[in-house]
Amino acid sequence: MTHTAQDTADLEAYRGQVRAWLAQAAVPEVPLDLEGRFAVLREWQKTLYEAGFVGISWTRAAGGQGLSPSHQLVFSEELARAGAPQPIGLIGVDVVGKSIETYGLDWQRQQLLPRLLSGADIWCQGFSEPESGSDLASLRTRAWIEGDEFVINGQKVWTSWAHKAQWCALLARTDAGAPKHRGISYILVDMSTPGVTARPLVQMTGDDEFCEVFLEDVRVPVRNLVGQLNEGWAIAQDTLSHERGSYTLRRRVEYEVAVEEAVQNLRGHVGATGTEPPDRVLEQLGRSYAAVRALEALTRRTIDRQLTGDIPSPYDSVDKLSLNEVEQLLYTSITDLLGPFRLAADRAPFGLDGPRWVKEHYYSRAASIYGGTSQIQKNIIGERLLGLPRG
Ligand SMILES: Cc1cc2nc3c(=O)[nH]c(=O)nc-3n(C[C@H](O)[C@H](O)[C@H](O)COP(=O)(O)OP(=O)(O)OC[C@H]3O[C@@H](n4cnc5c(N)ncnc54)[C@H](O)[C@@H]3O)c2cc1C
Missing domain, CATH: 2.40.110.10 (Butyryl-CoA Dehydrogenase, subunit A, domain 2)
Incomplete structure (x- = not known):
């Protein structure tokens, strides 16, 4: 799928609109505890929905904005770069809702999906x-x-x-x-x-x-x-495809912001405190940076697949496997910067937000399990992309 100069101009105009909106929006602080986080992010989803920023690439009939997956990506990039959180109802918006949009009955699309997008229903x-x-x-x-x-x-x-x-x-x-x-x-x-x-x-x-x-x-x-x-198996495959592919698009932008933030922290603090991270940890952070960039290239191809309707596809498994590997490398690298302060995260060195990174690190362990484990993704890649024999 080729992108024309007009496409690029449209996307950049859209990026401008998103930035202008985010600049004046009351971006919430997100508590680390689950109850607080859930309540704040549900309210934030309503705000984003009312501003036209949830379901960006969904059809208008299903309550979306009728724009392209590239517009969705631009929005996710700007959201993360503004330090603003994702809405809470992403299992609905990015995963099951898309299958209902494609396979659902009219009443399901009309009555359930707008409430799913707004966060009224989780x-x-x-x-x-x-x-x-x-x-x-x-x-x-x-x-x-x-x-x-x-x-x-x-x-x-x-x-x-x-x-x-x-x-x-x-x-x-x-x-x-x-x-x-x-x-x-x-x-x-x-x-x-x-x-x-x-x-x-x-x-x-x-x-x-x-x-x-x-x-x-x-x-x-x-x-x-x-x-x-x-005949639900085919629809389940569609849902898993969204979980393995589309979701990667959102997460990738968060990794980009995380690695940039960690680098900025180091630039601001190394030398000033007389403490320096070991070379091994810096090298690992460098590899994380490269991996996040490689994931960006991969997600461009995911957008193309979405535009041409090439989903579900074994390439969803490439996305999911890559997401998992990048996420675990990245958050391990950042928590390794904490060294022993991982156990006293509120006194983290280099100005790092210790409690947040420790939590991200723990959560990253789940990335190789949910949506199908890494072994299962490797089986799919081996059998369906590389043509290797089963088992
Ligand atoms: C944070 C989190 C959120 C989740 N959310 C949801 C959710 O909302 N909805 C939902 O339905 N599920 C959810 N899951 C469940 C997830 O999809 C399953 O955990 C996952 O599919 C693995 O299944 P299992 O836990 O039964 O492990 P098992 O299938 O028992 O696997 C155990 C181990 O054996 C390996 N293994 C199994 N079969 C093979 C094989 N053929 N070849 C090679 N290795 C193999 C696996 O890779 C794994 O290492 C979530 C999981 C996590 C961690």
Whole structure:
């Protein structure tokens, strides 16, 4: 896909609009604790939505702005460079919402998506189960039809934000006799339905951001089905593609800002305090900088794939694997600058915001797990891009 001079001029004009808006916006301070962070970022999502900055590349019919993925990228870049946070409902906006936009019924698009974009409704993704993570197609949550309702029974796990969510995009087995990739349906579940229980689980960051979710005789209208009965696997692949590809675009910009900030901290403090980081740590930070730049080049290709509709694609796995490797290298590098002050992060050297970087470092460990582990991404790349034999 070639970009014309007109495209570039449009994007730069848009960048100007975004900068002007951000310059006058009341950008919130984000508390580190989960409850505070959730409340502030939900309100921030509403502000961004009302200003036309959520769902930028979504169709207007679904409540979006009808612009291109490149406009979305420009916005994300400017948001991060202004030190402003992302909205909270990204599982909805970047991941499941896009699949509903593509495969959903008219009522789902019209009634659910504008509320998803504004943050009025928070969404979660009910895919993984205790015995079905990497081998997702083996999932055992069952749903059957009685009259005009599904009756759902089963258990999900690691469901991010389930305790805060109003809606869940759930995978359930609707034909137990079919081969495992068939017989799965993609069903939208109102989390306030009787029989749904979300029990929070604490992560190593100290936050209980994800949950186990129990479903006991949960009755959901049949019109909440997305796509065709028993054909939810293809839609699940679309959702995972967004999680592996689109999400990388947003995260990449945050890494760019993080590495620049760490470098600025070092420039301002090294020598002044008589303390210098070891060469090994500086070298690692340099490699992080190069890796963030390489990820930028990769995400340009992701934009092109989105523009040409080349999703889902095994290249989503290249994006996800790269995101994971860059994120872990970067946050390890920054926390290595803290040295022993990692244990007393509030007294961090070089003017670094210790508590924040320690938390980012802990969270980065999850990057090689969520959205499919790195081993699974490598399997996909090996088999589907490199043509290597299975196993
Ligand atoms: C922070 C976080 C948020 C999450 N949020 C959600 C969410 O919102 N919704 C949701 O549905 N899920 C979510 N997950 C779950 C995530 O998708 C699963 O953890 C992931 O798919 C791995 O599944 P598992 O944990 O069952 O590990 P397993 O599948 O049991 O894997 C265990 C280990 O075996 C390896 N392995 C398994 N199969 C293979 C294979 N074929 N080849 C090579 N190695 C293999 C894996 O790479 C891994 O190292 C989240 C996870 C995390 C960490």
